[in-house]
Amino acid sequence: MAITKGKDIDTQIAAALDAGELADRTEPRAVSAHYDARKDRLVVRLRNDVELAVPRRLLQGLQGATERQLRDIRILGDGYALRWDSLDADFTVPGLANSIFGTRAWMARISGGTRGGSKAAAAHANGLTDSRPRKNSSTKDSHQL
Numbered sequence: 001m002a003i004t005k006g007k008d009i010d011t012q013i014a015a016a017l018d019a020g021e022l023a024d025r026t027e028p029r030a031v032s033a034h035y036d037a038r039k040d041r042l043v044v045r046l047r048n049d050v051e052l053a054v055p056r057r058l059l060q061g062l063q064g065a066t067e068r069q070l071r072d073i074r075i076l077g078d079g080y081a082l083r084w085d086s087l088d089a090d091f092t093v094p095g096l097a098n099s100i101f102g103t104r105a106w107m108a109r110i111s112g113g114t115r116g117g118s119k120a121a122a123a124h125a126n127g128l129t130d131s132r133p134r135k136n137s138s139t140k141d142s143h144q145l
Contacts, residue, residue, distance in 0.1 A: 035071050040057075046097075061089035
């Protein structure tokens with residue numbers, strides 16, 4: 001990374017501050033967060049009084065937690081993030097508002113996007129038995145004119 005001096009760095013700092021202020025005004029920010037044990041979900045109240053309620057089973061890293069651990073939530077960065085120190089788990093509030101509950105791999109797993117062992121084995125066996133007809137690029141699809 002190149003070292004910038006003088007007005008270049010001042011311009012970059014001003015742009016970063018402007019971007020931060022814009023994000024603070026437009027992105028969702030938490031004013032409170034708590035674990036609702038009765039419904040087994042995280043509830044986050046935003047600055048605009050909207051409440052997000054997310055089932056715990058969807059939140060990566062919170063599945064095996066005790067109720068006491070789940071209640072120990074810290075709000076960080078002026079409402080930008082939530083932190084569970086004892087679980088080493090963090091979520092951004094804009095991410096939660098956009099249904100991002102973990103890593104890409106986690107999101108694929110909870111949405112059924114990855115193959116489990118039996119599904120992968122069946123796909124492999126299907127490929128070995130050649131039970132699906134192969135596409136032939138020289139023949140036209142019956143739906144094409």
